[in-house]
Amino acid sequence: MNPDIEPRMREILDTFSDPDADVARLLCDRHPDDSPALTVISADLEPATYTYGDLAASSARVAAYLRDSGVTRGDRVATVMGKSADLVSVVLGIWRIGAVYVPLFTAFAEAAIGSRLSEANGVLVVADRDQRHKVPSGSWQTVVLDDGPGGVRAQLDSFADAAVSSVAVGGDAPLVHMFTSGTTGTPKGVIHPVRYVAGWNSYLEFGLGVDADSSFWCGADPGWAYGLYTAIVAPLAAGVPTVLLQGGFSPESTWAVLEDLEITDFAAAPTVYRGLRAASAQPPEGLALQRLSSAGEPLTPEVNEWASTALGLRVHDHFGQTELGMPIGYPHHPQLLREIVPGAMGPALPGWNMTVLAPDADEPAEPGSMGRLAVVVAESAFMTFTGYAGVAATPSDRFCGDGKYFTTGDTATIDSDGIIRFSSRDDDVIIMAGYRIGPFDIESTLLQHPDVIECAVIAAPDPVRGEVVEAYVVLADGVSGTDELIGELQTWVKTHYAAHAYPRRIHLVDLLPKTPSGKIQRAELRNRRRSLEAGAS
Incomplete structure (x- = not known):
């Protein structure tokens, strides 16, 4: 922990942990009545601003x-x-x-x-x-x-x-x-609980780098945790004006809001950045952007190749989940800046201690070894999750080591400098002839091919190797899906990632199955495969 950061982090935590914490006061009433709190942009790009009063x-x-x-x-x-x-x-x-x-x-x-x-x-x-x-x-x-x-x-x-x-x-x-x-x-x-807000307030300040001089916009929908807490709760708590854009995503409206509101700090899902990259609409001249962040899905390297050229900025990848908040990411705060490693999620953010456990033991893995991403519970001040609620909950096996660790359900590596690389969800790991292959690595490589817009990788059964890599690929507009292109994509993975990990099967599709929040549903692709196999038997 940076010694200059810890007092501020503790102040935030104490504020929202107070036995007399009053949510309406903390998020609204304690701020000056005439201070701008919210700007709502209509579908036809007309703004309306509301104060805390x-x-x-x-x-x-x-x-x-x-x-x-x-x-x-x-x-x-x-x-x-x-x-x-x-x-x-x-x-x-x-x-x-x-x-x-x-x-x-x-x-x-x-x-x-x-x-x-x-x-x-x-x-x-x-x-x-x-x-x-x-x-x-x-x-x-x-x-x-x-x-x-x-x-x-x-x-x-x-x-x-x-x-x-x-x-x-x-x-x-x-x-x-x-x-x-x-x-x-x-x-x-x-x-x-109410004190969960402290982690998001800290994330806004340290992870996103938003301060009193920022013009901030989070493009995520408030129907989900990231949008609710990053677009509404954290800015209100910090007294920082926030923006809500009505209507669906379009490159044109996104560029217009970034330009018209002189946005300095923008956070959005990787799919938004990929949509901007693929669109014919180009960034306006003279944007005020200073910091870019993404969350919701792993940030693949081609996004930053584009952002560095088109915007002169790099997107900072951030990782979180509904249970935790945002424990990992490349922070924007000037005292916490780290050199971005392509394909890595970054270090643990203030208030969190993260580790990678060995696949078969509740002990930290060797640096660089793939294992189970986990929170060190007692050393993570913003950890509030204790278990699932309701009839759909089952006894949680996410806590292990006698409660010392909470596993996120992801496989990852962590190096000696504390930089974490996401590999896959636990259920998505592909084990081919003894090799453990993370779909993210294959997807990242395919997405760097100029003809690929989106892709998803799953395991397919194989009588010899146990499992092989199977890819579902969405091509750019105007690109013809031919056998020659499929062979080219396979060679691309061999030469740009690893010869053994290329997708043995590639399906060219118009759309990928996604949750309403935009996350790719690899489980749905696996279900489709099983249905096809059952029908063929």
């Missing part, structure tokens, strides 16, 4: 409405809402009365929303009008934000003069009840 007033109305509807401290209240000032007001209103927030992504279908509401024991759901049809009937109330006569918005206005004192719940009280993405099995319930 605006959010305090609107969230107080929401709190009064919820209280009048019977919601009390500890109750689970969900939203199915797009990116808007209404969303932020509702979330703050939930916390103002000590209730617990359940974020639900707008791309979810009715079954996914219903199962999560049931498991979280939701008592009330706030939905945008265009999302109402996805909310099934149940034991919960459903509230639609609309502008019609007698509608909820008019009712909210009737609470303009209501006095709602925010509830001090303390750092150990539940803040958010959310669910993992389900990329490796059934989505699991995760309950975050």
Whole structure:
């Protein structure tokens, strides 16, 4: 730990661990009323800016409405809402009365929303009008934000003069009840305490390098942990203005927001950077960008080859998961800068101690040896996770070594300098004739080929080698998928990575299966393969 960083990290931790911690005050009321808090950019790129005073007033109305509807401290209240000032007001209103927030992504279908509401024991759901049809009937109330006569918005206005004192719940009280993405099995319930916010506030400051002079934009959706905490919670906690862009991703709108708002600090998923790289739209001249960050999927090297040339900056890769927050990454903070190693995730961030355990023992592996990525629990100040919640939870085997370690479910290596390289999810490791092959390495290599836009690599059964590498590849527009190109891609991997690890089978596809948050579902590709094999037998 950098000695200059530790006092500030401890200050953040103490603030959100306080037994009298008041979420609405920490995220809103303690900031000057006239300070800008949020800019919402409409789909046609019109901005609207809201101050902390605006959010305090609107969230107080929401709190009064919820209280009048019977919601009390500890109750689970969900939203199915797009990116808007209404969303932020509702979330703050939930916390103002000590209730617990359940974020639900707008791309979810009715079954996914219903199962999560049931498991979280939701008592009330706030939905945008265009999302109402996805909310099934149940034991919960459903509230639609609309502008019609007698509608909820008019009712909210009737609470303009209501006095709602925010509830001090303390750092150990539940803040958010959310669910993992389900990329490796059934989505699991995760309950975050108020002090979990400390890790995200620290990440904003040390990992992303955002400060009082920054113009910050996180492009992730608040329906998921990274978007909720990086785009909303951490900036509000730090008093840093944040941005929400409505509508789907497009290179044109992304460049426009970066230019018009003079964004200095941008964080987005690797798929966003790949989309910018592949598009015909070019970066505007004179962008104010100073720091670029990515999270959600491993950052493949071709992104930084492009960013270095097109933007004169390198993207810092950051790693996290719903259970933990953001424990690893190349930090932007000037006192923590490290030379970026292509293909590596970086070191542990302040407040975290990470290690790699041997594959078959609960002890650290030798430097450079592939093993199980793990948190050293007692030496990680921002670690709050203790186990999964709800009926979908199973006894957690993620803790090992008598609770000393928490394994993330990933394979990785760590060198003598503490730099961590991601290899794969545990379930994705390919073992071919005794060789352990990480899909990320093969995918990174394929993505450096000029004709490849996206790809995913899985294991395919082989009677001789046990498993071989199988790749699913999305080609750039205008590129013809021929047998010659498949052979060229195989040779590319042989010459640019390793001769033994080339994909024996390559499928050219139009799309890859993804979760609503944009993560590639390799498990779905494996299921397709098993279905094809079953049909052929």
